[in-house]
Amino acid sequence: MAATRRRGAELEDAILTAAGELLLEQGVAGLTMDEVARRAGTNKNALYRRWPHRTALGIAAYRRLAAAETRPPDTGSLREDALDLLRRANRTWSSPYGEILRGLLAAVGGAPELLAELRDPDRPDPLDEAWLAVLTRATARGEAPAAALHPRVAATPMALLRTEYLLRGIPAVPDQVLVEIVDEVFLPLVRGRT
Amino acid sequence: MAATRRRGAELEDAILTAAGELLLEQGVAGLTMDEVARRAGTNKNALYRRWPHRTALGIAAYRRLAAAETRPPDTGSLREDALDLLRRANRTWSSPYGEILRGLLAAVGGAPELLAELRDPDRPDPLDEAWLAVLTRATARGEAPAAALHPRVAATPMALLRTEYLLRGIPAVPDQVLVEIVDEVFLPLVRGRT
DNA sequence: GAGTTAAGGTACGACCAGTACCCTAATTCG
DNA sequence: CGAATTAGGGTACTGGTCGTACCTTAACTC
Structure with missing residues (x-):
């Protein structure tokens, strides 16, 4: 032809x-x-x-x-920044892109070499970066202790959100749950790291 | 025949x-x-x-x-109890049973009705129960504030462990990571909920 | 312009889910 | 106790898909 x-x-x-x-x-x-x-x-x-x-x-x-970048929020409040990041993730994961991502994770089945392919091998995960940036600004404002600036602290809210997706089925997580993750876990955790 | x-x-x-x-x-x-x-x-x-x-x-x-029950640990220390639960989960998830569970989760693909089938529909998840029991005893001992007794607090360590499995591939998570989850996140979180 | 590389065309083997039928043993019930 | 019903056994088949093999032909290289 x-x-x-x-x-x-x-x-x-x-x-x-x-x-x-x-x-x-x-x-x-x-x-x-x-x-x-x-x-x-x-x-x-x-x-x-x-x-x-x-x-x-x-x-x-x-x-x-999915080659889009994540510009970290900067509302001036740690709570609002955290909620914003969670809401973005919730939107993405309940969109067609999220469905595709879940399907691929399923197909990969946990093979490390393919898992690595899913993220950009060059730069670090932009989402992780965004959480750290948000925490950094909060400590700079004096809103959070310096000890709160820890990668595992930064990873906690997303881990909880992922768990929601795992337990419930596909639909979007209610906003109230995001608020609860921030207010009942993330902020107390930041506060507790003195 | x-x-x-x-x-x-x-x-x-x-x-x-x-x-x-x-x-x-x-x-x-x-x-x-x-x-x-x-x-x-x-x-x-x-x-x-x-x-x-x-x-x-x-x-x-x-x-x-997988019809086995989880008897919650009772070492007398919240830290040790938490580590024990994480270590058990780490063992299970890196065993053949864990591989099967991951395979099934992949096959289910997020369909809520099948997801529900994976857990015992009658009683609540024994692992959740164990974490709450551990927290309850810690508050009774005065080791943790009463406000720490919250389901989302109880779910946090396992959520972080799951994230490790998702990012890395199949192999068992190093014990040091479990310690970090407890020391850098779980205990500060409990402390922060006053 | 000859030689090499990569595209196109096509067919096929293997595997597996799910279905269709038809036959027969076990159970149930009049 | 015998007939009717239920559920198991045997078997074959459709349909879809991955991955492979092989051969022909266009484009690029030198």
């Missing part, structure tokens, strides 16, 4: 675009190699030459969809 | 036993309906008459394997 034959980066782009569309339309289960090849106007050879299996292609396509 | 033909509970028992063996030997991926039927000396009809799909059978078989 085509006068020309795409190669290299151009073809790879078309494949990843097709895969990303499929992920958004039908989720991870709908990402079949045959269908990706069909939509990209190529065949499975071109896919398997680049990614060793379906999951790897899914991860690559997801990373391309 | 058989002089007799098994029915009802007896057959169900044989099926669940076969499924449990398969789960332990080959994990969730190895649990195929054909093989379960073969090992149980029956056929897929008997399986599909009882469970609507593979995942449901997997859950039933797992529940049968």
